[in-house]
Amino acid sequence: MRREGRRRLKTMIDRRRLILALAFLLPVCVGLPQGASADEPFEVRIVIRDHRFEPATSEVPANRALKLIVTNADSTPEEFESIGLKIERVIAGGKTAEFTVRPLRKNRNYKFFGEFHAATAQGRLVVK
Numbered sequence: 612m613r614r615e616g617r618r619r620l621k622t623m624i625d626r627r628r629l630i631l632a633l634a635f636l637l638p639v640c641v642g643l644p645q646g647a648s649a650d651e652p653f654e655v656r657i658v659i660r661d662h663r664f665e666p667a668t669s670e671v672p673a674n675r676a677l678k679l680i681v682t683n684a685d686s687t688p689e690e691f692e693s694i695g696l697k698i699e700r701v702i703a704g705g706k707t708a709e710f711t712v713r714p715l716r717k718n719r720n721y722k723f724f725g726e727f728h729a730a731t732a733q734g735r736l737v738v739k
Protein backbone atom coordinates (compact mmCIF):
# COMPACT_ATOMS: atom_id res chain seq x y z
CA MET A 612 0.00 0.00 0.00
CA ARG A 613 2.84 2.40 0.78
CA ARG A 614 4.38 1.61 -2.55
CA GLU A 615 1.06 2.30 -4.30
CA GLY A 616 0.86 5.64 -2.53
CA ARG A 617 4.35 6.58 -3.60
CA ARG A 618 3.55 5.74 -7.21
CA ARG A 619 0.43 7.89 -7.07
CA LEU A 620 2.45 10.74 -5.59
CA LYS A 621 5.02 10.38 -8.39
CA THR A 622 2.26 10.44 -11.03
CA MET A 623 0.82 13.57 -9.43
CA ILE A 624 4.23 15.29 -9.48
CA ASP A 625 4.76 14.31 -13.13
CA ARG A 626 1.35 15.69 -14.00
CA ARG A 627 2.14 18.91 -12.14
CA ARG A 628 5.41 19.24 -14.04
CA LEU A 629 3.61 18.78 -17.34
CA ILE A 630 1.01 21.42 -16.47
CA LEU A 631 3.76 23.81 -15.35
CA ALA A 632 5.66 23.24 -18.60
CA LEU A 633 2.51 23.88 -20.64
CA ALA A 634 1.74 26.98 -18.60
CA PHE A 635 5.14 28.37 -19.52
CA LEU A 636 5.10 27.31 -23.16
CA LEU A 637 1.56 28.32 -24.04
CA PRO A 638 2.04 32.11 -23.75
CA VAL A 639 5.21 31.76 -25.86
CA CYS A 640 3.23 30.14 -28.70
CA VAL A 641 0.15 32.33 -28.41
CA GLY A 642 2.19 35.50 -27.87
CA LEU A 643 3.86 35.34 -31.29
CA PRO A 644 2.34 37.93 -33.61
CA GLN A 645 0.82 36.58 -36.80
CA GLY A 646 3.35 36.27 -39.58
CA ALA A 647 6.33 36.55 -37.27
CA SER A 648 7.23 32.90 -37.66
CA ALA A 649 10.44 32.22 -39.57
CA ASP A 650 8.43 29.83 -41.75
CA GLU A 651 6.33 32.69 -43.08
CA PRO A 652 7.77 34.79 -45.90
CA PHE A 653 9.16 38.14 -44.84
CA GLU A 654 7.06 40.91 -46.37
CA VAL A 655 8.71 43.76 -48.21
CA ARG A 656 6.50 46.64 -49.33
CA ILE A 657 7.66 48.96 -52.06
CA VAL A 658 5.73 51.84 -53.58
CA ILE A 659 6.39 53.38 -56.98
CA ARG A 660 5.66 57.08 -56.83
CA ASP A 661 6.77 59.78 -59.26
CA HIS A 662 8.70 57.03 -61.08
CA ARG A 663 10.85 56.29 -58.02
CA PHE A 664 10.83 53.49 -55.48
CA GLU A 665 9.87 54.20 -51.90
CA PRO A 666 11.97 53.04 -50.18
CA ALA A 667 14.76 52.78 -52.72
CA THR A 668 16.64 50.39 -50.42
CA SER A 669 15.05 47.68 -48.31
CA GLU A 670 16.95 45.52 -45.86
CA VAL A 671 15.75 41.94 -45.82
CA PRO A 672 16.70 38.94 -43.73
CA ALA A 673 18.95 36.26 -45.22
CA ASN A 674 17.83 32.66 -45.72
CA ARG A 675 14.15 33.43 -45.54
CA ALA A 676 11.56 33.46 -48.30
CA LEU A 677 10.35 36.96 -49.14
CA LYS A 678 7.07 38.33 -50.33
CA LEU A 679 7.63 41.47 -52.37
CA ILE A 680 4.54 43.63 -52.51
CA VAL A 681 4.95 46.37 -55.09
CA THR A 682 2.32 49.07 -55.44
CA ASN A 683 2.40 51.39 -58.39
CA ALA A 684 0.98 54.64 -57.01
CA ASP A 685 1.59 56.42 -60.32
CA SER A 686 -1.16 56.70 -62.91
CA THR A 687 1.07 55.29 -65.63
CA PRO A 688 2.17 51.65 -65.91
CA GLU A 689 5.63 50.58 -64.78
CA GLU A 690 7.55 47.45 -65.53
CA PHE A 691 9.05 46.15 -62.32
CA GLU A 692 12.20 44.27 -63.22
CA SER A 693 15.10 42.59 -61.45
CA ILE A 694 17.61 40.49 -63.30
CA GLY A 695 19.07 38.97 -60.11
CA LEU A 696 15.64 38.09 -58.75
CA LYS A 697 14.35 36.99 -62.17
CA ILE A 698 11.31 39.24 -61.97
CA GLU A 699 9.75 41.14 -64.83
CA ARG A 700 6.17 42.30 -64.73
CA VAL A 701 4.20 45.31 -65.88
CA ILE A 702 2.18 46.84 -63.05
CA ALA A 703 -0.66 49.06 -64.21
CA GLY A 704 -1.17 52.47 -62.60
CA GLY A 705 -2.78 52.16 -59.17
CA LYS A 706 -2.25 48.39 -59.04
CA THR A 707 -0.29 46.14 -56.70
CA ALA A 708 1.71 43.06 -57.64
CA GLU A 709 3.12 40.38 -55.36
CA PHE A 710 6.23 38.32 -55.96
CA THR A 711 7.55 35.39 -54.00
CA VAL A 712 11.32 35.46 -53.71
CA ARG A 713 13.41 32.46 -52.69
CA PRO A 714 15.59 32.72 -49.57
CA LEU A 715 18.63 34.86 -50.37
CA ARG A 716 22.19 34.70 -49.10
CA LYS A 717 23.62 37.13 -46.62
CA ASN A 718 25.54 40.23 -47.72
CA ARG A 719 24.18 40.27 -51.26
CA ASN A 720 22.47 43.12 -53.05
CA TYR A 721 19.71 42.67 -55.58
CA LYS A 722 18.99 45.62 -57.80
CA PHE A 723 15.60 46.26 -59.31
CA PHE A 724 14.35 48.98 -61.59
CA GLY A 725 11.32 50.33 -63.38
CA GLU A 726 12.10 49.68 -66.99
CA PHE A 727 9.73 52.36 -68.28
CA HIS A 728 11.44 55.03 -66.15
CA ALA A 729 14.88 53.55 -65.56
CA ALA A 730 16.52 56.98 -65.20
CA THR A 731 14.81 57.46 -61.83
CA ALA A 732 13.19 54.16 -60.84
CA GLN A 733 16.15 52.34 -59.26
CA GLY A 734 16.13 50.32 -56.08
CA ARG A 735 17.72 47.39 -54.30
CA LEU A 736 17.29 44.75 -51.66
CA VAL A 737 20.14 44.46 -49.19
CA VAL A 738 20.30 41.03 -47.60
CA LYS A 739 21.45 41.18 -43.97
Ligand SMILES: [Cu+2]
Nearest residue numbers: 690692699726
Ligand atom coordinates in the same frame (compact mmCIF):
# COMPACT_ATOMS: atom_id res chain seq x y z
CU1 LIG B 1 11.76 44.34 -69.05
